[in-house]
Amino acid sequence: MNKPALLLAVQAALEGDWDQSHKIAQDYSDPMANWIHAVLHKIEGDEWNSRYWYARTDGKKYEGYSDANAELIAIQNSLK
Numbered sequence: 001m002n003k004p005a006l007l008l009a010v011q012a013a014l015e016g017d018w019d020q021s022h023k024i025a026q027d028y029s030d031p032m033a034n035w036i037h038a039v040l041h042k043i044e045g046d047e048w049n050s051r052y053w054y055a056r057t058d059g060k061k062y063e064g065y066s067d068a069n070a071e072l073i074a075i076q077n078s079l080k
Helices: 005-013 018-025 031-044 045-054 069-080
Strands: none
Touching: 005 018, 005 031, 005 069, 018 031, 031 045, 031 069
């Protein structure tokens, strides 16, 4: 896991730069990157793809957070 890169992905997502965040997240295949990837697709409104990426995390669920920004902050805190 590349924590600095994943923190950049989360920061980009929080700032509304979905494309940059997605590019970073898809470069990694660990559960944390997959969680970021899942949230990005949730933000995009692509539920099927989001659920696909949640299935590749360490037990995170699509229904786990109702607010994507709160979930991104939780990811950010997990990476610190």
